[in-house]
Amino acid sequence: GQQLNQSPQSMFIQEGEDVSMNCTSSSIFNTWLWYKQDPGEGPVLLIALYKAGELTSNGRLTAQFGITRKDSFLNISASIPSDVGIYFCAGSNFGNEKLTFGTGTRLTIIP
Amino acid sequence: NAGVTQTPKFRVLKTGQSMTLLCAQDMNHEYMYWYRQDPGMGLRLIHYSVGEGTTAKGEVPDGYNVSRLKKQNFLLGLESAAPSQTSVYFCASSYWGKGYEQYFGPGTRLTVT
Numbered sequence: 001g002q003q004l005n006q007s008p009q010s011m012f013i014q015e016g017e018d019v020s021m022n023c024t025s026s027s028i029f030n031t032w033l034w035y036k037q038d039p040g041e042g043p044v045l046l047i048a049l050y051k052a053g054e055l056t057s058n059g060r061l062t063a064q065f066g067i068t069r070k071d072s073f074l075n076i077s078a079s080i081p082s083d084v085g086i087y088f089c090a091g092s093n094f095g096n097e098k099l100t101f102g103t104g105t106r107l108t109i110i111p
Numbered sequence: 112n113a114g115v116t117q118t119p120k121f122r123v124l125k126t127g128q129s130m131t132l133l134c135a136q137d138m139n140h141e142y143m144y145w146y147r148q149d150p151g152m153g154l155r156l157i158h159y160s161v162g163e164g165t166t167a168k169g170e171v172p173d174g175y176n177v178s179r180l181k182k183q184n185f186l187l188g189l190e191s192a193a194p195s196q197t198s199v200y201f202c203a204s205s206y207w208g209k210g211y212e213q214y215f216g217p218g219t220r221l222t223v224t
Contacts, residue, residue, distance in 0.1 A: 009151070031211050042115070042201050042215025043154070088153060090211070097142050097161055097210030098169070101154040 004102035028069035029091030134202030
């Protein structure tokens, strides 16, 4: 099936650092999403992107919908301990009730 | 408002046993989904439903069955469990036309020995 590849697979950073991660697809999507999964919980939607080239922010998080529609990027500024978790990208197309999820980026903050 | 709930939270099965996982949502969502999460594999869709009485296969449906007899409930069944079905199972739901905005339950950790 369709695969979304996320990189990096894991990140170990210090509190206060900025974080960048990305997601690439072999095919285009009309909507890109970023979800976060806290340890022991289900994923929660962070940001939704609907237009190629769109840049959207949610607090310290900024995400971009790639021009080619085959990629997306997520940045977290000034990381804090509650940012720990797994970040998933996901793609969707109009009229399609399903999501395709990426493989995830695990973020760990080193004390 | 409980959102999406899953029962049970943990379960250990022996190979060949059967079980049913229950998902319930109180948001009046039309769409419901079952995913499995394995290390390094992300979330993979098992089955989904776009309304009461309808179900469809996802990416990895083999070995699972589902039923949606009531709008608020979505059941996932394993008829003959295999070790390869050891995983964390998540249920999710969303409004009609907003399948991208899914609300997830807390997950069920299943181990098959």
